[in-house]
Amino acid sequence: MIEEKVKIPQATSKRLPLYYRFLQNLTNAGKKRVSSSELSELMKIDAATIRRDFSHFGALGRKGYGYDVQYLVNFFRQTLDQDEVTDVALVGVGSLGNAFLKYNFHKNHNTRIVLAFDPKAPVEGHIISGIPVFPPSMLKEKMLEFNIELVLLTVPAQVAQEVTDKVVKTGIKGILNFTPVRLAAPENVRVHTIDLSVELQTLIYFIKNDVKDSHM
Known part of the structure; x- marks a missing residue:
């Protein structure tokens, strides 16, 4: 660190x-x-x-x-504390969340997903790509059990703030937000947002302007 x-x-x-x-x-x-x-x-x-x-x-x-x-x-x-692996929880196992579970980060980085949450998961949990997945009702219990401080948020935009309000109550320190919502969180919780649509639009803008500049 x-x-x-x-x-x-x-x-x-x-x-x-x-x-x-x-x-x-x-x-x-x-x-x-x-x-x-x-x-x-x-x-x-x-x-x-x-x-x-x-x-x-x-x-x-x-x-x-x-x-x-x-x-x-x-x-x-x-x-960067590369020798110390940080356990991460994934909240939202949709298309993007599933991709994260299949990839997992510890193969190439010092982070690993050890826990996930999704409304479709049964109360007793089930396994996806080797990772236990539980319903949101088990969020607080499991986050504390696994001692999670970092969350990947890949939920639908309309529930992003609601889910954030719940996860911050578990004592986490950071959220990597993949929703387009600008989340409100306590000062002691760092939020980094990766809005894929904005990044794509930015790339398109620069490409178009590169073409314009080449013809000037």
């Missing part, structure tokens, strides 16, 4: 998992050292931005040498 005393910008924090992933790929390829310009070319992030991001953590590299790849991998693994 990133310590609170390390004051780094939110934009930098969001890039840290990307750095870790690309550095792991370099390690697997046998790369021993890398420059910010090489990372820039690989990641399509400005080299100055990379150097600025890394500078928040002190001297990670040496002038004229670049960065030691294995050192950076170890550093970001510790910074």
Whole structure:
């Protein structure tokens, strides 16, 4: 986990998992050292931005040498708590929720779905893709039993806030929201929203404007 005393910008924090992933790929390829310009070319992030991001953590590299790849991998693994797996609950087993259950994250990340909830599940629960699924009536009991602090929310938009109100009462710390609703939650619960329709519309906008710019 990133310590609170390390004051780094939110934009930098969001890039840290990307750095870790690309550095792991370099390690697997046998790369021993890398420059910010090489990372820039690989990641399509400005080299100055990379150097600025890394500078928040002190001297990670040496002038004229670049960065030691294995050192950076170890550093970001510790910074991101990659060796500690976080258990996650999924609320809403529709098409997207089912896809998450089949994929599960622990294969490639330090998170794993261990519990899910869906109105169609029986009271005694059933298993989907190896994950126990229970009805919403069992939410509080099971969330506390599994000691869940992070939730993936993939419910219909019309019930998103209602479900959020219920899950925050279990003492969770974060919600990754895949609904288009802007959720209201207590200050001690961090909510990150991924609105797929907005992301798609944004991509279409940029593509169309790229075409316009190419004809100017």
